[in-house]
Amino acid sequence: MLLIRCPYCEEERPELEFRNAGEAHIARSANMAGESDDDFEKFFFIRSNPKGIIYERWRHMHGCARFFNAVRDTVTDKFIMTYRAGEPKPSKLPIISNEVVAK
Amino acid sequence: MKKYSVFAIAREAMRGHKGWEEQWSSPEPKKEYDVIIVGAGGHGLATAYYLATVHGITNVAVLEKGWLGGGNTGRNTTIIRSNYLYDESAGIYDHALKLWDGLSQELNYNVMYSARGVMMLAHNVHDIQVLKRHVHANRLNGIDNEWLTPEQAKEFCPPLNTSKDARYPVVGAALQRRGGTARHDAVAWGYARGASARGVHIIQNCEVTGVKRAANGAVMGVDTTRGFIGAKKVGVVAAGHSSVIMNMAGVRMPLESYPLQALVSEPVKPVVPCVVMSNTVHAYISQSDKGELVIGAGTDQYVSYSQTGGLHILQHTLDAICEMFPIFTRMKMLRSWGGIVDVTPDRSPILAKTPVPGLYVNCGWGTGGFKATPGSGHVFAHTIAKDDPHPINAPFTIERFRTGRLIDEAAAAAVAH
Numbered sequence: 001m002l003l004i005r006c007p008y009c010e011e012e013r014p015e016l017e018f019r020n021a022g023e024a025h026i027a028r029s030a031n032m033a034g035e036s037d038d039d040f041e042k043f044f045f046i047r048s049n050p051k052g053i054i055y056e057r058w059r060h061m062h063g064c065a066r067f068f069n070a071v072r073d074t075v076t077d078k079f080i081m082t083y084r085a086g087e088p089k090p091s092k093l094p095i096i097s098n099e100v101v102a103k
Numbered sequence: 104m105k106k107y108s109v110f111a112i113a114r115e116a117m118r119g120h121k122g123w124e125e126q127w128s129s130p131e132p133k134k135e136y137d138v139i140i141v142g143a144g145g146h147g148l149a150t151a152y153y154l155a156t157v158h159g160i161t162n163v164a165v166l167e168k169g170w171l172g173g174g175n176t177g178r179n180t181t182i183i184r185s186n187y188l189y190d191e192s193a194g195i196y197d198h199a200l201k202l203w204d205g206l207s208q209e210l211n212y213n214v215m216y217s218a219r220g221v222m223m224l225a226h227n228v229h230d231i232q233v234l235k236r237h238v239h240a241n242r243l244n245g246i247d248n249e250w251l252t253p254e255q256a257k258e259f260c261p262p263l264n265t266s267k268d269a270r271y272p273v274v275g276a277a278l279q280r281r282g283g284t285a286r287h288d289a290v291a292w293g294y295a296r297g298a299s300a301r302g303v304h305i306i307q308n309c310e311v312t313g314v315k316r317a318a319n320g321a322v323m324g325v326d327t328t329r330g331f332i333g334a335k336k337v338g339v340v341a342a343g344h345s346s347v348i349m350n351m352a353g354v355r356m357p358l359e360s361y362p363l364q365a366l367v368s369e370p371v372k373p374v375v376p377c378v379v380m381s382n383t384v385h386a387y388i389s390q391s392d393k394g395e396l397v398i399g400a401g402t403d404q405y406v407s408y409s410q411t412g413g414l415h416i417l418q419h420t421l422d423a424i425c426e427m428f429p430i431f432t433r434m435k436m437l438r439s440w441g442g443i444v445d446v447t448p449d450r451s452p453i454l455a456k457t458p459v460p461g462l463y464v465n466c467g468w469g470t471g472g473f474k475a476t477p478g479s480g481h482v483f484a485h486t487i488a489k490d491d492p493h494p495i496n497a498p499f500t501i502e503r504f505r506t507g508r509l510i511d512e513a514a515a516a517a518v519a520h
Contacts, residue, residue: 002405003411016415020404022359037505045357045448045504049346074360074407075221 021057104300125300143167147340148294149480158488161302168310172291178442184282199478212293221282322461343443345466368441370394384423
């Protein structure tokens with residue numbers, strides 16, 4: 001089970017308290033009806049599914065119930081950092097155990 | 104390829120088993136092939152086999168980053184059935200089921216297909232409605248599926264707890280008698296042996312690191328850990344890593360990869376005569392010929408390539424198994440493992456041409472691809488050979504996520520998603 005740090009509760013809590021909510025930083029169009037089929041497909045179905053660093057949303061369901069974002073390595077499942085919803089995608093990632101994780 | 108038979112066993116017994124040959128050869132990769140298949144799992148090897156036998160294309164390489172059949176082919180719970188709701192799914196899964204029947208003879212390799220019946224349990228009114236709808240839809244498509252009362256279910260699978268005060272009471276079941284299990288490794292080995300005997304090169308420990316495209320966009324070949332290998336046609340059959348390979352060709356996919364776990368118990372005498380699945384409490388179970396109970400769990404909730412998964416996922420499934428089969432509460436589990444499954448938004452696979460000329464993809468089988476192995480290979484070989492899909496896989500395009508013509512098969516794994 002993963003241990004996840006909620007950036008609102010500022011506490012590391014077991015995964016059971018959380019729900020994964022998919023890839024982060026996918027902006028919803030303000031004019032959904034005007035989206036082309038191509039753009040809607042990209043927004044709704046296409047995912048980066050990276051082998052490596054993923055930016056994803058989590059929700060602290062059984063805690064504060066708020067959404068936040070996380071950076072995780074999908075090969076090791078190690079969390080690199082979590083940050084609040086609405087904050088920009090981090091341009092620089094912290095260095096974890098001698099490995100520079102920047103992509 | 105020397106044929107396996109009772110006479111071969113007798114002959115080899117007489118001379119100390121010195122005459123058995125390797126089941127497939129391990130040649131050095133050539134510079135160029137007609138077709139490259141990325142991924143030597145069941146689906147990839149079946150594709151190569153049918154390219155050789157049905158379409159006469161034998162200048163084929165199957166590239167595998169690890170060992171043959173070491174991915175999801177060797178990690179699944181070996182359940183075979185075709186009781187899917189929609190016509191498109193019924194078409195492809197029943198095509199596979201028809202090929203399972205007789206596959207051992209065709210391959211001259213015992214894949215141990217056992218039509219012992221797949222029974223899906225209903226625990227509430229909603230389950231009854233959904234499963235009966237499946238029964239009717241299946242029968243309209245010529246697929247056997249029948250409704251059982253709790254008493255009939257108990258008769259079909261005696262260890263099942265059908266008492267009225269069970270936590271998850273059994274209120275009925277749908278039974279596909281042609282469903283069952285097969286020996287997963289033997290499927291990969293049998294197809295590998297058959298393909299290799301016809302000249303297909305199976306190259307293990309050869310990871311694809313890039314897809315080369317010509318100026319006009321068409322595929323030229325692949326970069327690998329053993330150098331560049333050319334081919335005008337490349338078929339990607341890489342399960343959980345399909346989107347990684349497709350990204351190398353510049354194609355972004357509607358796929359997400361999740362860990363899916365399974366576990367087996369200590370071996371015991373025959374006790375579960377069929378496959379039992381429960382969508383609602385999320386458990387499926389069968390017994391292997393070695394005697395181990397084979398139990399399938401669910402996926403983790405997050406994208407991962409770690410080939411492990413959370414222990415609480417297994418625990419959740421075992422809770423359900425123990426409620427359904429109180430007889431197993433004191434059994435010891437021997438081992439558990441995880442595989443990485445690629446899941447599409449509509450839970451149906453993609454077997455299709457891609458926007459890149461010469462690049463084909465067979466992926467998105469999610470949590471239930473093993474059962475489709477022969478059918479998938481058969482129609483994917485057609486798609487590659489003719490550069491045009493077989494009528495059976497024609498609906499399984501990538502474009503359906505743009506047009507909206509989805510095959511929304513929520514029952515794809517018969518478990519709650």
